[in-house]
Ligand code: 13P
């Protein structure tokens with residue numbers, strides 16, 4: 092159903108010549124990554140969302156994996172998980188719309204208990220967040236008495252509540268080392284834990300979670316791309332298998348990868364991560380050629396302009412966290428944020 096048909100309060104979403112003119116500067120910016128046939132649908136939605144944000148005193152936080160029409164069209168803040176958590180903590184708004192996956196919306200709510208936090212589609216999950224339960228953390232504590240537990244931010248609030256401190260892909264080594272112990276448990280991503288283990292003296296005990304997007308990249312695939320593209324630089328996310336990272340020229344969080352491209356301006360680069368990253372970064376780096384292996388995160392792709400507009404119109408879908416879980420989960424996230432100050 093078209094949003095305009097849902098009720099009389101909804102904005103007119105026709106693509107008029109006036110809207111075409113008003114939105115032309117934005118289209119000029121994104122024209123290489125959004126086909127002309129899609130723009131007449133996107134432009135009125137972007138305009139309506141941006142108006143509603145002002146009326147409702149709302150802000151939109153968008154992860155780097157969001158599609159270009161969201162990333163460049165309606166987001167107030169874009170970034171990796173750490174940047175989004177930090178910005179959520181500072182948010183000056185009544186409503187936060189989280190364009191990302193559910194654990195990101197929960198993190199925003201943990202840091203803003205008195206604000207309305209909306210996620211446009213509650214089905215936007217994460218294979219890592221689903222791979223570990225609070226009972227798993229209790230079992231690990233029995234198996235390794237006294238060993239602190241670090242949780243990757245890609246977990247539910249209920250899991251965070253059982254852990255000592257949170258981390259993201261951009262600060263995992265620092266967080267692990269900050270605990271001052273010889274051993275640390277890092278859940279749930281097995282590959283992130285092994286990649287961190289390779290960069291520190293601390294013995295990092297891994298769990299068995301995997302990101303369904305990053306686990307699929309292989310060394311052979313990277314070698315084949317290198318063979319086909321002279322001078323190709325390969326940069327990878329630390330949720331990839333360790334042997335894939337060994338084959339890459341750089342590894343870092345999504346924000347780290349973006350910065351690497353901005354700083355190095357390689358002639359040709361391949362970002363070994365979710366598909367939308369290359370589109371989003373290409374807009375700001377016109378001199379860089381992006382070679383695009385495409386592994387799509389089906390959860391991130393559940394967020395659309397249409398459901399963002401509906402979230403803002405109808406306060407759909409509000410994130411609530413049980414206060415008994417929220418208090419210890421918030422401590423784990425705030426402890427991480429405090430370490431970065
Ligand atoms: P970043 O924190 O690097 O943005 O990673 C989040 C994520 O879900 C990667 O798959």
Ligand code: SF4
Pocket residue numbers: 192216217218219220245302303304305330365388389390391
């Ligand atoms: Fe989760 Fe992987 Fe999707 Fe990131 S890319 S949200 S880790 S499933």
